[in-house]
Amino acid sequence: MSYTYDEGNYVGSGAEDIWFHIDSLEGESDSKIEKREEHQAELEAKWRERRRSFIKAVAHLKTSDEIRTKTIQKILNDSVDFLANKHIAAEYLNSTFADLAKQNKTLPVMIRGVLKESLGPAFDDSAIKRRGGRWGYQGISERINSLCEEIYRNTEREIAYIRVSKVQRLIHSIADEKLGEGSYLKLDKPLMRKLLSAARLHLNLHDIDLSP
Numbered sequence: 001m002s003y004t005y006d007e008g009n010y011v012g013s014g015a016e017d018i019w020f021h022i023d024s025l026e027g028e029s030d031s032k033i034e035k036r037e038e039h040q041a042e043l044e045a046k047w048r049e050r051r052r053s054f055i056k057a058v059a060h061l062k063t064s065d066e067i068r069t070k071t072i073q074k075i076l077n078d079s080v081d082f083l084a085n086k087h088i089a090a091e092y093l094n095s096t097f098a099d100l101a102k103q104n105k106t107l108p109v110m111i112r113g114v115l116k117e118s119l120g121p122a123f124d125d126s127a128i129k130r131r132g133g134r135w136g137y138q139g140i141s142e143r144i145n146s147l148c149e150e151i152y153r154n155t156e157r158e159i160a161y162i163r164v165s166k167v168q169r170l171i172h173s174i175a176d177e178k179l180g181e182g183s184y185l186k187l188d189k190p191l192m193r194k195l196l197s198a199a200r201l202h203l204n205l206h207d208i209d210l211s212p
Contacts, residue, residue, distance in 0.1 A: 054074055058071070080205065084205060088201070092194075093201075094194070097197075101198040102201075102202075105148075105152060107148045107199060108145055110198060110199060111167060112141065114171065115144075115174060118187050118191065118192075119175065143174070144170070150166075151167070152206065160203035164199045167195075167199055171184070171187070
């Protein structure tokens with residue numbers, strides 16, 4: 001295979017012609033270089049902020065053991081926060097769900113919010129007897145709080161995915177009781193998906209906080 005130069009291109013001769021435009025050999029365009037430099041500047045700014053934060057966190061500590069413990073805690077917290085933000089971005093969670101997922105014991109707030117959005121005027125706290133009598137005569141808020149307490153205690157050591165399925169069953173049950181049999185099928189699917197995703201993140205963060 002031989003190559004000749006022809007008006008800004010290398011032209012191959014032989015069984016097939018292969019073209020290499022000179023521009024592609026000159027490296028990145030100005031816009032790409034600018035974007036890369038902006039990204040690098042952002043990373044450096046974040047690193048400086050983390051360094052300042054860490055120095056502030058350990059400045060009052062006196063022993064190497066205290067500093068070591070604080071360092072490990074800082075690394076773990078940063079890692080958890082990074083993974084949480086990655087989950088939020090991957091699941092396209094809005095700021096409301098993202099903020100609630102990171103706060104302490106906000107699962108009841110998320111469930112009530114979705115039920116109010118889904119049921120509209122049908123949402124109220126009146127007592128409804130669930131078939132089978134598990135809930136007895138309890139209002140919606142009481143049922144939500146009861147389930148969430150059970151989920152947070154997690155005496156059976158269930159993973160977040162299983163506990164979130166209980167949230168889904170409760171919402172489906174309340175929708176059917178308020179709006180009629182099979183009404184859970186008409187619930188806003190994207191909203192439910194975001195709730196369940198936020199709930200999984202929330203419970204995983206909760207479990208990490210409780211771990212020894």
